[in-house]
Amino acid sequence: MPLLVEAVSVEFSGLKALDTVSLALHSGEIVGLIGPNGSGKSTLVNAITGQVRLAGGHIRLGDKHLSGLSPRQIALAGISRTFQTVRLFAQMTVLENIETAALAQGAGLAEARSLAHSLLADFALADKAEELANTLNYGDQRRVEIARALAARPKFLLLDEPAAGMNDAESETLRQLLAELPAQYQLGLLIIDHDMGLMMRLCPRLHVLAFGRTLTEGNAEQVRHHPAVIEAYLGQDHA
Numbered sequence: 001m002p003l004l005v006e007a008v009s010v011e012f013s014g015l016k017a018l019d020t021v022s023l024a025l026h027s028g029e030i031v032g033l034i035g036p037n038g039s040g041k042s043t044l045v046n047a048i049t050g051q052v053r054l055a056g057g058h059i060r061l062g063d064k065h066l067s068g069l070s071p072r073q074i075a076l077a078g079i080s081r082t083f084q085t086v087r088l089f090a091q092m093t094v095l096e097n098i099e100t101a102a103l104a105q106g107a108g109l110a111e112a113r114s115l116a117h118s119l120l121a122d123f124a125l126a127d128k129a130e131e132l133a134n135t136l137n138y139g140d141q142r143r144v145e146i147a148r149a150l151a152a153r154p155k156f157l158l159l160d161e162p163a164a165g166m167n168d169a170e171s172e173t174l175r176q177l178l179a180e181l182p183a184q185y186q187l188g189l190l191i192i193d194h195d196m197g198l199m200m201r202l203c204p205r206l207h208v209l210a211f212g213r214t215l216t217e218g219n220a221e222q223v224r225h226h227p228a229v230i231e232a233y234l235g236q237d238h239a
């Protein structure tokens with residue numbers, strides 16, 4: 001059951017943040033969403049999760065229409081996300097952060113606890129289970145966020161800049177972890193990040209946005225050499 005973004009447009013007081021963007025994401029695959037600052041990447045994730053209203057187009061999970069549903073309903077339908085900035089419950093333990101997400105999706109107490117322990121083991125965070133979330137180092141906090149998003153047992157996971165603020169070693173550890181997720185948890189992964197090294201190595205398919213429109217889609221080699229992509233990135237400070 002693919003996640004389908006069909007000719008989606010989003011406007012903010014006249015500005016077209018997204019203009020007829022289409023994208024398909026299947027279970028088991030990783031798609032990277034790249035583009036210069038302000039090109040509409042976060043807006044696309046916000047559109048999928050119901051955080052912004054569509055000015056046009058549709059979003060579907062297989063036959064089920066997601067557009068028009070509330071963020072909560074969309075989450076319950078199987079879409080989880082993380083945000084650009086860390087949004088953990090700072091005064092809860094790492095374990096409680098993950099358990100809470102499982103409970104919110106309807107898991108029972110015992111089930112939530114066992115799922116949380118197994119996620120912490122998968123993410124090499126078991127020894128941090130009883131620590132307060134805000135005492136963890138930055139890289140660990142970002143991994144707890146991904147584990148928490150997985151506690152909802154999503155069919156699709158949308159990650160908005162998970163490597164932001166990470167050093168090269170942390171980013172490489174994250175890449176290895178993310179590469180395993182689609183097979184390990186039977187999900188499709190959509191990832192936004194400005195770390196082009198990470199994106200090119202992690203994502204077999206890249207979808208490129210500029211000024212709210214799709215520039216191209218392809219593998220790392222195709223995208224890297226695409227004249228319009230080179231031009232779009234040359235027009236800004238960093239890529």
Ligand SMILES: Nc1ncnc2c1ncn2[C@@H]1O[C@H](COP(=O)(O)OP(=O)(O)OP(=O)(O)O)[C@@H](O)[C@H]1O
Pocket residue numbers: 012015017035036037038039040041042043044
């Ligand atoms: N809530 C909002 N209200 C008004 N304008 C917005 C809002 N959210 C985004 N925008 C505008 O929409 C455009 C796309 O923004 P968006 O954050 O989706 O880009 P992005 O590609 O994720 O950028 P970055 O890489 O810097 O995070 C920008 O011009 C931005 O200023």
